[in-house]
Amino acid sequence: MRLGYSHWGFLGDGVTDTPDGGRSWRSTMLTTLAADHRLILLQPNRDQLEAGHDVPGPYSWDSGLPDLDALFVEWRWPLPGRNDTPCGSPGHTCDLHRQQELLNHYTLRLGVPTLLWDLDKTLADDDPLRTHPAVRVLDPATHPAPGALTMRVPVFDEVLDGADPEHLVGGSRIWSLCYVGNQYGRDEHFDRFFAPPARRHPHQVIGKWTDTARWPHVHFAGRQGFAASQRLHARSVTTVLLAPPRYAATGSMSQRLPEAVLAGCLPLGPADIAGIRDFLPPELVVRDGKAADLVISNLDAFGQNNRAEVLAQCLDRLGPFRASRQRAVVQAAFADIAGGRAADARTDINAMHRSVLRTLSDLASDPAGTDASPR
Incomplete structure (x- = not known):
């Protein structure tokens, strides 16, 4: 096709x-x-x-x-x-x-x-x-x-199947906290979940943030290339899954979740994101900035083995992002359109069949055709 x-x-x-x-x-x-x-x-x-x-x-x-x-x-x-x-x-x-x-x-x-x-x-x-x-x-x-x-954004099944949590959490983690993404509609979550722990933990924010006067203590590094954003995840212990209200209310999970997890960066999830516990283990779901601060402190203190155990739970929950699942959704959607058309066609055929039966019935009851004009 x-x-x-x-x-x-x-x-x-x-x-x-x-x-x-x-x-x-x-x-x-x-x-x-x-x-x-x-x-x-x-x-x-x-x-x-x-x-x-x-x-x-x-x-x-x-x-x-x-x-x-x-x-x-x-x-x-x-x-x-x-x-x-x-x-x-x-x-x-x-x-x-x-x-x-x-x-x-x-x-x-x-x-x-x-x-x-x-x-x-x-x-x-x-x-x-x-x-x-x-x-x-x-x-x-x-x-x-x-x-x-x-339909989620896809991650190759092979990437998820081959992911090694102990390897992923390795390397030098110079930031306790990071965020990759733009400001658009995320002020409320940023104010509640990111800004408070940023007062105590080394952090960096990459993306387009133009209205930042209320957070003078936060280090905004501006827009950087895609590769740099991925390196930031790989050099950070945690990130926060900030979501605009329309995302949070419906459980709309962006690519930032698999990007972070596959870089060994543990994502903290605001508790007001619908269905967040389907994507993160309970210890990474936070209700406010104070809770986020405590989780970051604990993860900073954990050794790599403990962080790897938490990351393994995150990897287990990335099943909804598998490319094979998105392929199945696309196939189902096209099949649904085709099925709807087939139903419409059957309706048309049935209507035609009923019309023919009515015509035959009329002819049987009035072979001469009473509506015929006299000669």
């Missing part, structure tokens, strides 16, 4: 001055999809155009409207001053326009089976696409929006 894939981000390290949380998993996603489909990438090749790198993989690129059997979209949304401005204007990015072009052509005009992956939970609950017969919405949350299917 020819599957078109729309994403606005990078497959490799990309460039530093741009947000893109998909760099740790997107290539895994494409490899997983390519196991079942002929994959065609439909947005611009930003790795080549912006970073000057070709990232080879099991896919081709097409900026037009090639023949497709199905469409998979990493959902984009309006960003004022960026993708909602006229094409060619300063600072304009055309991701939203291109997405609409694809949806207009394939989904709305041709009825091509379409999966919308609402990774940032920005697709409105009342958006008509949610009820379009050719569309299924994928949601990264434990409690997805009505009608949506839960």
